[in-house]
Amino acid sequence: MVIKKRNQLRGLLSELNSTVLFDEPMNKYTSFSIGGPAEAMVFPRDERDMSKIIHIARVEKIPLFILGKGSNLLVSDKGLHGIVASLSSNLSGECFRQIVQTKELNNRVYLYAGAGVALTRLLRFTIQNGLSGLEFTAGIPGSFGGAVIMNAGSYGKEIKDVLDSVRIIDRDGCPADIPAKDISFKYRGTAIHGKAIAGAVLRLRKGDKEKIEKTVQENLLMKKKSQPLNKPSAGSIFKNPGSTRAWELIDSVGMRGASVGGACVSPVHANFIVNTGRATAGDVISLIRQIGSRVEKDTGITLELEVKIVGK
Ligand SMILES: Cc1cc2nc3c(=O)[nH]c(=O)nc-3n(C[C@H](O)[C@H](O)[C@H](O)COP(=O)(O)OP(=O)(O)OC[C@H]3O[C@@H](n4cnc5c(N)ncnc54)[C@H](O)[C@@H]3O)c2cc1C
Numbered sequence: 001m002v003i004k005k006r007n008q009l010r011g012l013l014s015e016l017n018s019t020v021l022f023d024e025p026m027n028k029y030t031s032f033s034i035g036g037p038a039e040a041m042v043f044p045r046d047e048r049d050m051s052k053i054i055h056i057a058r059v060e061k062i063p064l065f066i067l068g069k070g071s072n073l074l075v076s077d078k079g080l081h082g083i084v085a086s087l088s089s090n091l092s093g094e095c096f097r098q099i100v101q102t103k104e105l106n107n108r109v110y111l112y113a114g115a116g117v118a119l120t121r122l123l124r125f126t127i128q129n130g131l132s133g134l135e136f137t138a139g140i141p142g143s144f145g146g147a148v149i150m151n152a153g154s155y156g157k158e159i160k161d162v163l164d165s166v167r168i169i170d171r172d173g174c175p176a177d178i179p180a181k182d183i184s185f186k187y188r189g190t191a192i193h194g195k196a197i198a199g200a201v202l203r204l205r206k207g208d209k210e211k212i213e214k215t216v217q218e219n220l221l222m223k224k225k226s227q228p229l230n231k232p233s234a235g236s237i238f239k240n241p242g243s244t245r246a247w248e249l250i251d252s253v254g255m256r257g258a259s260v261g262g263a264c265v266s267p268v269h270a271n272f273i274v275n276t277g278r279a280t281a282g283d284v285i286s287l288i289r290q291i292g293s294r295v296e297k298d299t300g301i302t303l304e305l306e307v308k309i310v311g312k
Contacts, residue, residue, distance in 0.1 A: 009040055012056050013083070019043045019091045026075040026311075029067060029086065031141060033232040034281050035075025036311065038065075038084040043091035047198055051173035053085055054195045058171060065310060066196045068146025069118065072234055076311025077281045085196065088116035088143040096145075096198065099125050107206050110164055114199040115145025119152070127216060132207030133162040135215040139223030141235075145197040151185045155219065160185035164201040168194030177201075188239055188306050228266040231274035237288060238271055238303040246303060247271035250291055253298045260287040285309065 006022075013020045020042050026035030044050040057064035063082030067073075087096040096116035103110040109131055113122050119137050122144055126134050136157035140147065147159050148166060163180035170176060175198060184191040223229070238246040250256065250270040258265045262279030265287065266272040273284055292303050 006039075008060075009062065009083075012060060012062075013040055013042060015056075016042065016045075016049050016052060018045045018049045018053075018093075024084075026070070026079055026084075030070035030073050030075055030234070031232060032070075032074060032234045032275055032279075032284070034077075034275060034279060034284065035070075035073075036077045036079030036281075038080045039082055041067075041084045041086060043086050043089050043093075044096070045093040046095050047093075047169060047175055049093070050085065050087075050169050050196055050198065051175070053083060054169060054171065055173040057083055058173075064195070066145075068115070068143035068149075069141060071142040072146065072150055072307055074234060074281055074284055074307050074309045076309070078312040080311050086116075087114070087145060087196070087198075088118065092116050098199075102201060109204050109206060111202045111204060112167075112199055113144045113202065115143060115148070115197045117144045117199075118142075119144055119147050123216065126204060127209065127212050130207055130209040130212065131204040132212050133202065133204035135212060135219060138216040138219035139227075144200065148197055148200050149190055149192065150188055151190050153188075154223075158185065158187075160190075162202050162204060164203040166192065166200040167198045168192060169196045169198055170194045226269055228268040228272055228274050231266070231276065233266070233272045233274045234307045236271045236306045237273050237291075239306045241301055241303065244301070245271075249295050249299055249301060249303070253291075253294045255291050255294055258287065258290065260284075260290070263287045265291065281309075281311070 023037040024041040027033050065084045067084050067086045069088050096114040099113045102112050123134050136155045140152050151158050165177050165179050167177050240246050247270040255265050256270040257267050261283030262276050263273050263283035264276050266274045
């Protein structure tokens with residue numbers, strides 16, 4: 001039965017012009033360095049192929065997961081059923097990794113970036129071209145598409161503040177450009193009713209290159225001081241509940257430094273769990289449960305996950 005299903009999946013995906021890898025270990029694709037195999041990992045070559053993938057998944061009722069750079073993910077040890085579509089690999093199409101200036105209006109510059117563009121590359125591009133607006137993203141890993149879906153933010157700013165429109169491929173596989181004002185964004189999330197983000201247009205301002213660079217360096221320095229960047233992690237595990245900081249709550253209940261197997265609450269930042277070498281997703285999940293119940297018992301506050309747990 002399993003073999004029949006696998007052959008059927010192979011057959012369906014052979015219609016694409018894209019690279020497909022089977023049983024690809026997801027720990028290679030996550031910043032946590034954790035995760036079992038993806039049944040079929042597809043690197044869409046262009047929007048047409050991405051549309052076909054969405055169509056195949058819907059018609060054949062195959063689970064489809066869109067992967068950015070895996071910096072906000074905990075993938076289960078058993079991995080992911082169905083199809084994982086990766087837009088931010090060198091094997092993915094150029095259209096998902098391009099940055100193009102689309103318009104200039106007075107002091108405003110509009111940039112289209114593909115969903116697979118690394119946020120760090122996008123930031124570098126804006127610095128080099130004297131464009132201000134993305135300085136707050138300094139030190140946030142991941143892809144541009146992931147940043148849009150997560151409404152990534154720091155220092156009181158969020159991606160939504162600089163978005164003009166988002167190009168989605170909907171559940172029927174059709175592309176559409178949606179004005180950002182018509183999308184509902186929230187703290188670390190969006191209600192984008194599409195299956196995949198292909199790219200988005202940013203609205204930036206012309207600025208002074210040196211000033212932009214200086215702000216970016218200051219922001220990076222603050223991250224370096226306050227985050228355990230030398231160990232694999234997925235950034236903040238929990239969202240901040242209102243104006244309270246999740247790390248302060250975790251610290252206050254004595255969980256800083258707590259560990260399960262290879263997973264440890266970072267001594268540097270109590271809202272980060274780090275993989276000290278051989279952590280499994282199971283270790284991380286047990287630790288998350290321990291933190292959540294201790295915080296709830298001692299403070300009455302229920303912490304909500306920021307990291308996305310996916311898989312079998
Ligand atoms: C050291 C460290 C520091 C961090 N600091 C911050 C921070 O300061 N602020 C912050 O906001 N975040 C931070 N993060 C979290 C993370 O970097 C962000 O959430 C990032 O935006 C995730 O992007 P990604 O490409 O890695 O997405 P992934 O982790 O690959 O995916 C995240 C979610 O987005 C979906 N997704 C990704 N791309 C697409 C697409 N093209 N179309 C549809 N769905 C898509 C995935 O299905 C998944 O549900 C940090 C993480 C680390 C490891």
